Amino acid sequence: MCIAGSVGIRVVRHVIGSKALIWILQLNFVHAMESLQARVDSFLKSKRIRKAAKSNSTSTTVKWSHPASFNANPQTLAEAGFYWAPSWEDRDSVTCFLCRKELSDWNEEDDPFQIHWEKCGRSCAWAMLRCGLSQDIADDGR
Numbered sequence: 317m318c319i320a321g322s323v324g325i326r327v328v329r330h331v332i333g334s335k336a337l338i339w340i341l342q343l344n345f346v347h348a349m350e351s352l353q354a355r356v357d358s359f360l361k362s363k364r365i366r367k368a369a370k371s372n373s374t375s376t377t378v379k380w381s382h383p384a385s386f387n388a389n390p391q392t393l394a395e396a397g398f399y400w401a402p403s404w405e406d407r408d409s410v411t412c413f414l415c416r417k418e419l420s421d422w423n424e425e426d427d428p429f430q431i432h433w434e435k436c437g438r439s440c441a442w443a444m445l446r447c448g449l450s451q452d453i454a455d456d457g458r
């Protein structure tokens with residue numbers, strides 16, 4: 317994302333005031349994590365993380381640590397819009413490619429679609445369209 321882009325969005329919002337149009341503009345931004353495959357791949361490679369200590373910089377390499385049996389696995393997380401972006405403190409931290417929401421501390425039962433929808437359903441087009449839709453299907457299917 318570039319700063320110029322968000323300035324542009326603010327101008328459009330001011331002039332038109334249409335949320336739907338703003339979302340479409342956001343979706344049109346080219347971003348490396350836009351594709352599902354790029355997000356899935358982000359979980360498969362080990363990553364180097366750095367401790368944010370000023371004097372003594374420590375770093376280590378980490379891998380996605382949760383088993384595939386978790387509801388939140390690379391495939392479901394990627395489909396829910398997230399890519400893996402670990403930090404020293406939150407090694408299972410993921411970020412939404414669109415709204416930049418960061419989520420971590422995943423438990424076995426956590427459903428990335430449901431959580432993204434609950435936290436960002438009003439502000440993130442991906443949460444609304446992809447995650448909200450799958451919530452509807454899940455609710456109707458029971």
Ligand SMILES: [Zn+2]
Nearest residue numbers: 412415436440
């Ligand atoms: Zn989002």
